[in-house]
Amino acid sequence: MTNNMLLSALVLTKNSENTIKNCIESLKFADEILILDDFSTDKTEEVIKEYQFLDSYSLPYKKGTFPQLKFFQQKLNGDFSAQRNFILRKAKGKWFLFIDSDEVVDKNLRKEIIKVMQAENNPYEAFYLKRQDFFLGKKLKFGETANNKFIRFAKIKSPWVGKVHEIWNVQKPGVKIGELKNPIIHNQNLTITDFLNRINFYSNLRAEWLYEQKVKEATLKTFFNPVGKFLNNYFLKLGILDGFEGFCLSFLMSLHSLLVRIKLQILWLQHENRQI
Incomplete structure (x- = not known):
């Protein structure tokens, strides 16, 4: 056919x-x-x-x-x-x-x-x-x-x-x-609350995937990577020119980066505790 x-x-x-x-x-x-x-x-x-x-x-x-x-x-x-x-x-x-x-x-x-x-x-x-x-x-x-x-x-x-x-x-x-x-x-037609819920959901998935891939990061990266992401998106990529909305999105995406790294650190701490 x-x-x-x-x-x-x-x-x-x-x-x-x-x-x-x-x-x-x-x-x-x-x-x-x-x-x-x-x-x-x-x-x-x-x-x-x-x-x-x-x-x-x-x-x-x-x-x-x-x-x-x-x-x-x-x-x-x-x-x-x-x-x-x-x-x-x-x-x-x-x-x-x-x-x-x-x-x-x-x-x-x-x-x-x-x-x-x-x-x-x-x-x-x-x-x-x-x-x-x-x-x-x-x-x-x-x-x-x-x-x-x-x-x-x-x-x-x-x-x-x-x-x-x-x-x-x-x-x-x-x-x-x-x-x-x-x-x-x-x-996306999302409120800030909706966006925060989505960030929480996707950061869980990303952290779990990195953990499955045996990825580890130094504690300092947990702080510096999100800060660097914000500076890159807001200043180098000119997110500042998108006004208040540009600031909000740059901040929220750096928050996503921070949450991924915090959750990844927690997964490794839980792993180490299970080995004791």
């Missing part, structure tokens, strides 16, 4: 009720949308299933007029690569586009992606996508996030690696990787 699917859009979710609708709407140019949810406790599943079954009067779509949407659930268990690899195995397209639940593909990026897929002599098998971040409602132009880019669009079913801060492992001999001009729009 011939597979006529050109693009599979793949999304991971966890308590994304405030952002997932915009994300799904921005992906309606795909042939299929696959969503893997980490058993959300809010209304994420309810919103997704409206699009899956198209049985809501609030949606202007009829069956057959919206991409096929498939919904799966699987516990994260601290491993983002395992989640991405699970959903990638389910995809049937010739091209694969990974988008987070708080990101959207705007019309300019959509046109660029379609142009790439339709090109007969396209030499690239994967593409870096830039990301335009918003924080506390402000578009950020400087600091840590100014030059973010990730491999998110490819036609290679290579696995993702790394439990946290995962990477799509498509960089192999002979594989040409391009870069698209237009960015993904990343508007």
